[in-house]
Amino acid sequence: MSRRSRGSNTWEVRASTLARNTHNLIRDIVENLQVEPNPNKQLIALSVGDPTTFGNLNPPEQVIQAVRESNEWLSSRSYGPAKGHLEAREAVAKYSAHQSNEEISPEDVVLCSGCSHAIELAITVIADSGQNVLVPRPGFMIYKTVAEGLGINIKYYNLLPDQQWKVDLEDLENQIDDDTAAIVVINPSNPCGSVYNKEHLSEILDIASRNHVPIIADEIYEHFVFSNHEFTALSAVSKDVPILTCGGLTKRFLVPGWRMGWIIIHDRHNVLGKEVRKGLSNLATRILGPNTLIQRALPAILSCTPQSFFDDVVLFIENQAKLAYDELRRAPGLRPIMPQGAMYMMIEIKTSLFPSFKNELQFVERMVAEQSVFCLPGQCFAYPNFMRIVLTVPEDILREACQRITIFCKDHIVSRETLKEIDSNLVNVSSDSEVICDSGPALA
Structure with a gap:
C-alpha cells in the first residue's frame, strides 16, 4: 500500500488489508x-440460521426471569473482567462437566461475545499468518471469514454425504502439512446436521494425535440430537489431543441476539501451556x-x-x-x-436434470423468483450442487415451502424424452410416470 507524503493536497484514505x-x-x-x-x-x-425468526420458538420463562433479575443489579451495568465474571465462568464449567472426565475449572473458561x-x-490464538486451519467441507464459513483477513489459510477436508456426512479420514490426514495450526470439527454439524458417535470421534482424534495438531471443536449445537442418536463431546474422548471447545447460549437456549458464548480449554497434558491461555x-x-x-x-x-424445554424444542425440530x-x-x-441433529438439512440438487441452470445458485435464484422460497445455495458452504434449508420454521410454513419446491422441480426438470437423448442410462424412467421422480442414489 502506497503512503502519501506529508503535506499532500489530496485525501488518500483506504480500508485496511484486514x-x-x-x-x-x-x-x-x-x-x-x-x-x-x-x-x-x-x-x-x-436460509437464516436464527431459530427466533418466525416467532414460534422462544426461551422459557426461567431464562427471561433470570435476565429481569440481572437487570436490577448494579454490577450488570458495569465492565467485567475480560474473561468474564468468575461466577459466570463457574456456571459454564459446571454446565459443561459432560465435556471431560476430569473437573473443568473456571480458569479453563473464557466468556465471549457469542x-x-x-x-x-x-x-486467532492458535494460528499465525501463513499457517493453515483445516475446515470441513461442507462447513460453516465463519472460519474462512475470520482466517483470511488475518492471512491464515483455510484448507478443506471432505465430508461424505452417503455416509451421513462422516469425515473422509484419508482426505483429512492428506490435508495436514507442516503449516497446519489446527483442525476444526463441527459436531453436530452446520450445515449437515450430522452427529458423530464415539468411534468416529476417536478416528478423528487418532489423526490429530499422530500429526500433533490441536482441534477446535465447534459444539454450539451440543445436545441438539434426534432420537436414537447421542451427543458426545470431542474432549470427553480425547486422550492427548488439546481441544478448544466453542459453545454458547445461542441455539440451545434460543437467544442468538444475547451474544453469549465461551471457549473451554481442554488440555490434559498441558500441551498448550501457559502461552496459549495467556494469549486467550x-x-x-x-x-x-x-x-x-x-x-x-x-x-x-x-x-x-427445565430439561422439558430442551426436549420439546429438539422434538419439534x-x-x-x-x-x-x-x-x-x-x-x-x-x-x-x-439429519441426525442440529437444525438444518442438506439437499442434493441433481443439476444434470435441470439443464437450464448452470449451477445451484441459479436454481435457488429462480426458485425465489417463481415460488418465493429462499434456500441457501451450496456455494455458501464450499459445496456445489446442494442447498441448505432451516428446520425451525412453523410446520405449516415448512410444508408450504416444500410443496412449492416440489412444484418448481416439476416445472423445470428435464422431460423423459430429452433425458433419453442426453443419456439413456442416467435414470430408469417408470412407464406410467409423467415426470422423473428421484428414488434416491440411483440418480446420483
Whole structure:
C-alpha cells in the first residue's frame, strides 16, 4: 500500500488489508442476489440460521426471569473482567462437566461475545499468518471469514454425504502439512446436521494425535440430537489431543441476539501451556469482555432451565426434519439427506436434470423468483450442487415451502424424452410416470 507524503493536497484514505480481505460468504451471496420474489406469493426464507425468526420458538420463562433479575443489579451495568465474571465462568464449567472426565475449572473458561467470537479467538490464538486451519467441507464459513483477513489459510477436508456426512479420514490426514495450526470439527454439524458417535470421534482424534495438531471443536449445537442418536463431546474422548471447545447460549437456549458464548480449554497434558491461555486472556481484552447483563444471569439460565424445554424444542425440530425429508424426497431431481441433529438439512440438487441452470445458485435464484422460497445455495458452504434449508420454521410454513419446491422441480426438470437423448442410462424412467421422480442414489 502506497503512503502519501506529508503535506499532500489530496485525501488518500483506504480500508485496511484486514478489512479488504474479510468476506462473509453467506452474506455476500445473499446480499448480491439479483432477483425479486414472486409478488403473488409470500416469501418463505429457509436460509437464516436464527431459530427466533418466525416467532414460534422462544426461551422459557426461567431464562427471561433470570435476565429481569440481572437487570436490577448494579454490577450488570458495569465492565467485567475480560474473561468474564468468575461466577459466570463457574456456571459454564459446571454446565459443561459432560465435556471431560476430569473437573473443568473456571480458569479453563473464557466468556465471549457469542460463539462466532469464540471461534475468532480460538483461531486467532492458535494460528499465525501463513499457517493453515483445516475446515470441513461442507462447513460453516465463519472460519474462512475470520482466517483470511488475518492471512491464515483455510484448507478443506471432505465430508461424505452417503455416509451421513462422516469425515473422509484419508482426505483429512492428506490435508495436514507442516503449516497446519489446527483442525476444526463441527459436531453436530452446520450445515449437515450430522452427529458423530464415539468411534468416529476417536478416528478423528487418532489423526490429530499422530500429526500433533490441536482441534477446535465447534459444539454450539451440543445436545441438539434426534432420537436414537447421542451427543458426545470431542474432549470427553480425547486422550492427548488439546481441544478448544466453542459453545454458547445461542441455539440451545434460543437467544442468538444475547451474544453469549465461551471457549473451554481442554488440555490434559498441558500441551498448550501457559502461552496459549495467556494469549486467550490477551485477546479477550480487545472487547473488554462480553455482555455483563447476560453474564450475571448466566448461573440461573444454565441451572434453572427445565430439561422439558430442551426436549420439546429438539422434538419439534426432529419432526420438522421428518416432514421435510418425506416431502422433498418426492421432489423430482432432489435428494434430501436426513439429519441426525442440529437444525438444518442438506439437499442434493441433481443439476444434470435441470439443464437450464448452470449451477445451484441459479436454481435457488429462480426458485425465489417463481415460488418465493429462499434456500441457501451450496456455494455458501464450499459445496456445489446442494442447498441448505432451516428446520425451525412453523410446520405449516415448512410444508408450504416444500410443496412449492416440489412444484418448481416439476416445472423445470428435464422431460423423459430429452433425458433419453442426453443419456439413456442416467435414470430408469417408470412407464406410467409423467415426470422423473428421484428414488434416491440411483440418480446420483
